[in-house]
Amino acid sequence: MATGTEAEGDRIAAASSRTAPREPLKGFHLRVTATTFGANFSDGYALGVIGAVLPALTTTMHLSGVWQGLLGASALIGLFFGSISLGRVADVIGRQKLYLYNFVLIGIASAAQFWANTPLILFMLRLVIGFGLGADYAVGPTLLSEFAPRRLRGVLLGSLTVLWTIGYVLANVLGTYVPMSGSAAHWLLASGALPALLVLLLRIGIPESPSWLATRGRAAEAAEIRRRYLGQYEATAEAAQISTAEQPPPARYRELFARGQAAKTWFGVIFYSAQVLPYFAIYTFMSQILGTMHISDANAQNLTLNLALLLGGVIGLWPVQRMGRRPFTIGTFAILTVCLAGMSVFNSASGWVLMIPFLIYTFVMAGASNITQVYPAELFPTSLRASGVGFLNGTSRIASAVGTFVLPVSLSLLGVGWSMGCMALVLLVGTLVSLAWAPETRDTLTAEDWHH
Incomplete structure (x- = not known):
């Protein structure tokens, strides 16, 4: 429940954004979207490239199965710590500083991978990259959701996953068709510094979120940003007249689990984790899965699956x-569960037969992933949004890291049938939890309006 000062902060934010349903799409919206797009491209590329180079690194660095799993999960582990810790920081000090400086960290660590000549050094660098990306998982969608017009919020936030998929697919394609050696693998790893540098340059000058400023009692600053960047005058004038003598304190982290919010928080954790655990595990080790399916032209099928990822992500924007x-x-969870269950039950069929549910799974999963950028930002009020989004991203990355670490072991010990069956059970849990707890948030203006 909001305290008196917190409710006043939310009243200020709501007054500032009352005209948002009529707000046109402006060049500034496109700029914020583009810089957040670039971050998701960098993220997808950084997470995809490790799967692309692992076969070469396994040979040149003599990696054991444990090191393969650790390197595959390294950035995801960093994402957990970055999302959890820096999401909270963004609710206390604001979004803008983290939105800018996290890509300094990402760029430096990405470039340093070129000189990583031991598994331990590479593991540590990828932890740092994941830590910086974790901040952006919490801050990027949060800032975009607080600037975006309501009527376009779903498609703009959903598009972030499409750009993530483009980066991920590009890394996979390069890993498939670039002649891979130890030096080529390190060049590919270090190439992630280029999009990170571009994102950093484009983010210079992006202002603080006016919604966050308003909930901190800084209505005049919020009004100026809305006038200067969004062309809003009437609502900001009203907000500026609201007394800001008593600045509300930041919401406490435990309010994520308070009555009225806890169900949304735990739904978000389970829904997000159940979706990304199979995703990251399967696509990090796609070449190994295709190998167990005894497909003669694995490279062609790998390319086909990557194209299905892209197509599914783009088409999936419409239903979002x-x-x-x-x-x-609920619908996408159910389809994904059936697909992996089919791969499990018919695992002794020919590889070409197994490719049918695998392609459907890939296509639907790409579209379903769009919701992971939309739902979390809509589940929390402004004062808790970055903390909540960071918590959901962080906990989901624990699940991703576990799946990425366990799957190669499962494939070698149990085979593709049992492995896909386990992944189907995870998706079934997501289906059942969504049936029981999933709220409808599409028509919310901004989360602070829940108080009104």
């Missing part, structure tokens, strides 16, 4: 925008 969040989430 048009459907409610709840039916979209």
